[in-house]
Amino acid sequence: MGRQMTCTAPVNIAVIKYWGKRDPTLILPTNSSLSVTLSQDDLHSRTTVSIAPEYDQDRMWLNGIECPVSSNIRLVNCLQAAREQRKAMEAADSSLPSWSTWGIRIASVNNFPTAAGLASSASGYACLVYTLAQVLELPLTPSQLSRYARLGSGSACRSILGGFVGWEMGKLANGEDSLAYQVAPETHWSELEALILVVNDAKKDTSSTVGMQTTVKTSTLAQHRFASVVAERMQQMEQAIQDRNFEQFAKITMQDSNQFHAICLDTYPPIFYLNDTSRTIIRIVTTINELCPEIQAAYTFDAGPNAVIYAPKQHMPRLIQLFTYFFPAAHPLPSEEFFNDPYHCVPTGVTLGETLPSEYESLRDTFSVMPVGSVKRIIHTRVGDGPRVLSDPAASLLGDDGLPRSL
Amino acid sequence: MGRQMTCTAPVNIAVIKYWGKRDPTLILPTNSSLSVTLSQDDLHSRTTVSIAPEYDQDRMWLNGIECPVSSNIRLVNCLQAAREQRKAMEAADSSLPSWSTWGIRIASVNNFPTAAGLASSASGYACLVYTLAQVLELPLTPSQLSRYARLGSGSACRSILGGFVGWEMGKLANGEDSLAYQVAPETHWSELEALILVVNDAKKDTSSTVGMQTTVKTSTLAQHRFASVVAERMQQMEQAIQDRNFEQFAKITMQDSNQFHAICLDTYPPIFYLNDTSRTIIRIVTTINELCPEIQAAYTFDAGPNAVIYAPKQHMPRLIQLFTYFFPAAHPLPSEEFFNDPYHCVPTGVTLGETLPSEYESLRDTFSVMPVGSVKRIIHTRVGDGPRVLSDPAASLLGDDGLPRSL
CATH class of the missing domain: 3.30.70.890 (GHMP kinase, C-terminal domain)
Structure with a gap:
């Protein structure tokens, strides 16, 4: 029997812009940036992640259409980072189930049309890594989790938090200090x-x-x-x-x-x-x-x-x-x-x-x-809050067979 | 009996742009610039300058319409700089006629319509100071003359020369070293x-x-x-x-x-x-x-x-x-x-x-x-040459009375 979670994550719009990478693979930026997280009541990505021992390979559907996982290097990097952390936890504590070896199924949709002209990569990757961390029970603070989101899309790291969010460019070559942090929560300046x-x-x-x-x-x-x-x-x-x-x-x-x-x-x-x-x-x-x-x-x-x-x-x-x-x-x-x-x-x-x-x-x-x-x-x-877990099973985008549900 | 000359001067289009003054009165730029002088056969300003002892005041007509001289501080600065130099020459050599005390009449036209969207201030001021220097017999090299043109409009200093023209920003507070110079004549790269x-x-x-x-x-x-x-x-x-x-x-x-x-x-x-x-x-x-x-x-x-x-x-x-x-x-x-x-x-x-x-x-x-x-x-x-003297009296824009001729 597998595990499944469904979450939503918000769009963010920068007020100090990110433009330029010092490391294109790790997506390390040439400067720090700062954004406002917008309300998920209006705009969000919704993602279901399902893991199960019987899934023979990782698969993903975006707005109902299957996208090959292996050809998307950024997605592969996100999944690998989460799995490696889980694997280390399992190695340290043999009582933990070996979820790191299970296959992953992902389905994601945006509630805003492509015609809205909004980049969905930020909310999309934030939602993916947030949901994945829930499913794999990774003990991560939002800042720590923002590193995984960054591997998918730079600005996605800022959608891991609500309110007003900075992305510290960091100095280390491995990117460990290139993290998002909350400047102030959405309640600080809700008007x-x-x-x-x-x-x-x-x-x-x-x-x-x-x-x-x-x-x-x-x-x-x-x-x-x-x-x-x-x-x-x-x-x-x-x-x-x-x-x-x-x-x-x-x-x-x-x-x-x-x-x-x-x-x-x-x-x-x-x-x-x-x-x-x-x-x-x-x-x-x-x-x-x-x-x-x-x-x-x-x-x-x-x-x-x-x-x-x-x-x-x-x-x-x-x-x-x-x-x-x-x-x-x-x-x-x-x-x-x-x-x-x-x-x-x-x-x-x-x-x-x-x-x-x-x-x-x-x-x-x-x-x-x-x-x-x-x-x-x-x-x-x-201005709005950070990613949310949806507890209603009806919100799930994947059926028990690990394939997209007809919505 | 007065003196009169008519000249044409070219338009120039910068390839290294001038944008920013470190001294707005002397029109000293924040950076050097470089332009190509365009052919006067196609685009030019034509200016007649007439001086006479009986002219009671300085007057100017632009495309046939009189523009009050005294309210145009940049024009006043150009006339004053030329007169002062003439005055110093007369003080040093009493055999010279006292043209520095005579009134000045100026008429200027452009052969390109305003609708052409080309700034006429560069060719216009270059033509004015070039003609004025001819009338007052000021012994100036083109670079020295470019300082007077600069007082009218920064980029005008580059229209004093043909071909490829630099404008060295200079360092002195009085602007004496902020001069145009020829990088290469038009014949160097006529294609x-x-x-x-x-x-x-x-x-x-x-x-x-x-x-x-x-x-x-x-x-x-x-x-x-x-x-x-x-x-x-x-x-x-x-x-x-x-x-x-x-x-x-x-x-x-x-x-x-x-x-x-x-x-x-x-x-x-x-x-x-x-x-x-x-x-x-x-x-x-x-x-x-x-x-x-x-x-x-x-x-x-x-x-x-x-x-x-x-x-x-x-x-x-x-x-x-x-x-x-x-x-x-x-x-x-x-x-x-x-x-x-x-x-x-x-x-x-x-x-x-x-x-x-x-x-x-x-x-x-x-x-x-x-x-x-x-x-x-x-x-x-x-690419074209620098200002030209027109010897044909029919080219004059001013009559013997110092008023614009009907053309």
Whole structure:
């Protein structure tokens, strides 16, 4: 009889960006980074791991489709690291069952569509190693576990923890000190919320893995960022989070997003992730921040044109009005596909897409309403907790036969 | 009876970019820069300077419209520097006429429309100080004269010379050693040609003067560029020019354009000059350079979305075919407003905008033809000489009364 567990893990969006590996195999970064874990109520990966003595080989299904395990070296590294630790435990205590010799079956799904434009590797690998550690009963702290997640995908190590999470780059060649740690739990600053603006983009982006390596090889500005910029920003950002100082948090977030895209542009040949819609979003946020007595919102962009807007809860209703006004939906609002207001923050009487909040009226003079569909979807979420164990057997993605259940 | 001279001066396009002043009044830069002087046969400013004892005040007309001299501090600085030198000459030699006390009248026109999107301040100020030096008989070498041009507009100092021109940033606080110098004359590498792709853009750009100061104040990457990147690139670029090594010339040109836009993006709030059309041009150039055994072309972008493409003469016919294919004109080609082939390089039998050169056929798989009008105009030109004196009296822009002639 085998063992099985099912867990969920969250997405995280960095405010100090990770871009560049000093060791591509161990996925050791050229600089520390820091992210906000987003709520699993809105976005998550769900993974079932099943082990049994009769499984003849390791197998994995991603969103229902089987992916050969052996050809995915990062996945193999994750499984091997967990098994080796289990094996050492069994060697030290002969009363432990020999789970390290059993076959592993994995099924994973994301609750957000690929069309959301969100990288699923962070939540996916975090969920895999978290669930695996539960199944194999590995006695690991979240920081220790983050090392295994890092072997799958660098930024996955930060999805092992909730709230505000740092990833210390470390100094050791074996990566033992390259770990995620919690700067503050989600309860420390629960009013921090996020809007994800999914931007329409025809072009295929440069993959992060290839792009990073080219940046490290060719950008002189990137070397300066790694050596002389990030360490100070990490300290300032941790302080801003401790102080719940949104102004400071927002400024560093925007500067670091800009600098990440600057080193992409300084890469040869240059890498572009921002398009004209992304730039309009940046200009709109810059304008409202200059217009209002207090800073309203911070933008950040990963390796693609989608914006994540961080803002305090009280600014969200007018930011949603603002973005739905300038980036009209293809269908009448509210629309499940475009924006569904899970936090019920649209003021009564407001029809999204039709009016600008009075504070932002003057933006009409500077900005035109963008073409319908420039932004494909808006997702409203907030800071959230780390991976969760699902005790309901109905949540399992694998049947007793170790094959995906029909859901 | 007064004195009058008329001259023309060329446009220059930097391959090592100037962006940042260490002294905004004297216009002393944070780094050295290097440019190619473009042919005055295609693009130039023409300026008449007239001096006479009876002129009661200094007056100036730009493209036929009077611009008050006293409110333009940079213009005032240029006139004052030239007059002071003349005054010192007169003090030393009493036989010299006292031209330093006479009024000055200036009329200047550009032969390229504002719609060409080319900064006219470089050719304009170079032409002004060059003509003024002729009228006042100032015994100045071009490098010495470049200091006066610099007071009007930094990059104007490089339009005082033909061919390949460096601007040594200098170290002195008074700017005496911040001078332009000729790296090589236009005859050294006359097969180097340029295409200017004038890109359609709705948005108003951040002015260079304001943008530069914000970059110097807020970009940490810019500080690294100034201190540790440019000096080496200047040496490599001068060597590439001496060797007529287009591969090296092209690579540094593209890298330095990218880095200039990278420090703009690292500015807070960020400055954007490239738009989606600019980025498509960069991708197309990158693709053909990777496709062909030898490097085909180099792109460079100043403070706006327009591209300047440098390429050896032999590649120009197919580059023109390439760009007119992917960036179709609003009207049938050849069209005076879009592209008029002054160098007769379009191969017989080729209808521009309809066919791709066979070498670049595979680009169809990666790139779509862009919307009509994304590029508004294409100008073909080449490396050219420095300012010229026009001896034909019919070239004068001012009548004997010191007022603009009707042309």
